[in-house]
Amino acid sequence: MTTPPAAPAPAPGAAAPTAPYDALVLLSFGGPERPEDVVPFLENVTRGRGIPRERLEEVGEHYYAFGGRSPINEQNLALLAALRAELAARGADLPVVWGNRNWDPYLTDALREAHDAGARRVLVLATSAYASYSGCRQYREDVAASLIALAGEGRALHADKLRHYSNHPGFVAANTDAVVEALESLPPDARDGARLVFVTHSIPTAMAQAAGPRGGAYEAQHEDVVAEVTARVGERTGRALASSLVYCSRSGPPSQPWLEPDVNDHLRELAGEGVPGAVVAPIGFVSDHMEVKFDLDTEAAETAQEVGLPVARAATAGVHAAFVAGLVDLVLERAAVERGESPRRPATGALGPSHDVCPVGCCRNLRAPDRPAACGQDWTDPAVPA
Numbered sequence: 095m096t097t098p099p100a101a102p103a104p105a106p107g108a109a110a111p112t113a114p115y116d117a118l119v120l121l122s123f124g125g126p127e128r129p130e131d132v133v134p135f136l137e138n139v140t141r142g143r144g145i146p147r148e149r150l151e152e153v154g155e156h157y158y159a160f161g162g163r164s165p166i167n168e169q170n171l172a173l174l175a176a177l178r179a180e181l182a183a184r185g186a187d188l189p190v191v192w193g194n195r196n197w198d199p200y201l202t203d204a205l206r207e208a209h210d211a212g213a214r215r216v217l218v219l220a221t222s223a224y225a226s227y228s229g230c231r232q233y234r235e236d237v238a239a240s241l242i243a244l245a246g247e248g249r250a251l252h253a254d255k256l257r258h259y260s261n262h263p264g265f266v267a268a269n270t271d272a273v274v275e276a277l278e279s280l281p282p283d284a285r286d287g288a289r290l291v292f293v294t295h296s297i298p299t300a301m302a303q304a305a306g307p308r309g310g311a312y313e314a315q316h317e318d319v320v321a322e323v324t325a326r327v328g329e330r331t332g333r334a335l336a337s338s339l340v341y342c343s344r345s346g347p348p349s350q351p352w353l354e355p356d357v358n359d360h361l362r363e364l365a366g367e368g369v370p371g372a373v374v375a376p377i378g379f380v381s382d383h384m385e386v387k388f389d390l391d392t393e394a395a396e397t398a399q400e401v402g403l404p405v406a407r408a409a410t411a412g413v414h415a416a417f418v419a420g421l422v423d424l425v426l427e428r429a430a431v432e433r434g435e436s437p438r439r440p441a442t443g444a445l446g447p448s449h450d451v452c453p454v455g456c457c458r459n460l461r462a463p464d465r466p467a468a469c470g471q472d473w474t475d476p477a478v479p480a
Contacts (some may be wrong), residue, residue: 112181112188112361112429115215119253120174120232121201122221124158125164125383126196131197132157138196144364153345156388166383168198169412173381176413177219180422188425189213195236199244202240209249216253217428218469219421220254221380223260224294225311225448231457236465240333241468254432255469256424258448260315261322266409266442269319270326271334271376276373276408277331283473284371284404290327291357292320293394294371294378295385296341299351307453313339313353316336318443319377325442339377340462342389357390358397368385372398382410 112118126135133147134156142148157164170192178190193204193263193477208216218237224227236267237253244251272394273290282286294316296474305312316339324337340360344352355363357374374394376386390407398405411417430452432439439447449456452470467473 101214103176103224106422110186110187111426112186112365114215114432115217115425115429116190117189117191117208117211117214117216118181119201119204119208119218119426120170120177120190120192120221121218121237121275122192122194123166123169124197124200126197127163127167129158129162129319132162135197136215140402146339148182150319156384159392160271160325160384160387164384165387166381166462168409169381170194172413173221173418176418177421178201179417181425184422184426186422186426195233195319196223201236201306202243205240205244205251205253206249209244209251210478214251216251218253218255218257219425219426223258223265223380224305224315224378225258226297227304227457227459228295229312229457230255231459231467234452234469235459238466238468238473241474242466243477248478249479250475252475253468254428254450255420255452256428258315258452259420259424260319261441261443261445261447262420262424263440263442264416264418264423265411265422266319266322267416268414269375269408270323270330271414271416273323273327273375276375276406277327277333277335278297279406280371280373285368286333287335288333288371288373288475289338289369290320290324290335290375291360291364292316292323292339292371292375293357294339296344296353296356296378298346299353302353304460307449307456311457317379318445323375323377342394343385343473356367361394361403361405362401365398365403371404371406373406374398376410377451379410381412386410388474401456 126132134151136150174192191208193199193201220233246257247365302312303309320339329335340357341353341354342357347353379386420467441447454472
């Protein structure tokens with residue numbers, strides 16, 4: 095396991111390492127806790143898209159197969175605890191609160207509680223590592239909506255968002271460890287020629303083309319991380335393995351182009367080519383939520399068994415020590431930037447560190463381009479009524 099050294103505690107009298115922030119907000123997608131919550135949760139997720147209830151009930155079967163409960167909430171609680179422990183170990187007294195976009199605890203409630211506890215400037219950590227509308231701007235839109243609602247209550251808050259961390263050394267180290275461990279769990283005769291199959295959530299091609307300041311960032315960031323992890327796995331194991339980037343969880347109509355190939359189609363192709371085995375690595379996901387537990391551990395596993403392809407599924411970053419330490423590194427980095435300092439901005443691969451403040455039009459909303467999005471160059475905090 096790769097674990098970076100912890101930063102030293104601040105010297106007596108020095109500025110708090112997390113200043114000017116009063117709280118860290120863990121912002122996630124959310125998920126149902128019981129069967130009767132499933133369809134209402136899915137209605138929240140798809141509101142405004144005109145998806146019929148019958149389709150929502152069909153998707154709900156994925157959740158009912160796991161008792162009607164999403165694993166994401168438990169995983170967020172684990173990450174919350176790990177972040178608090180890492181901050182405390184570094185002498186950083188920063189409250190960490192948790193809010194969701196689509197289910198309880200909702201973001202607005204979390205921010206209201208933080209404000210009532212004295213917070214006036216918060217840093218948002220989204221559980222999405224890559225640039226895209228659904229992975230970044232949509233979170234920023236929810237932050238904006240919450241800040242506007244709270245301003246209407248007389249509660250003024252400023253929020254910044256942590257930069258994209260897909261190529262941060264902590265995230266890459268966690269995924270490298272997971273792929274190496276999964277590779278070694280394959281049958282011995284399948285390891286040398288195994289294919290590394292990196293999986294992420296499919297999105298509409300139009301959304302992919304609009305990702306980032308200049309477009310194409312979603313695919314470019316994934317490809318950069320895939321190349322880096324593949325190279326590191328080769329160095330660690332002495333095996334020069336081929337890798338591929340594939341997609342899961344398509345949910346749009348057949349007439350709408352989405353990113354391909356699908357992971358199931360790809361596994362069938364590998365079996366047809368005589369590949370002896372594969373590691374399925376969910377590089378696009380931070381934790382083992384429903385897209386991992388159902389789309390990979392259920393559907394893709396069934397496909398692999400059907401075609402006779404030995405497959406090992408790599409772990410997500412979860413609460414891997416290097417990942418958690420890396421997130422706290424990013425918190426301290428951003429705090430230093432806001433204090434006017436010039437901290438190191440580590441990044442692996444070829445793309446370099448992402449921006450701190452999203453440029454105008456970054457990951458634009460193709461359906462509602464005028465919807466306010468916080469944490470960007472074109473955002474102004476809402477005024478509190480006199």
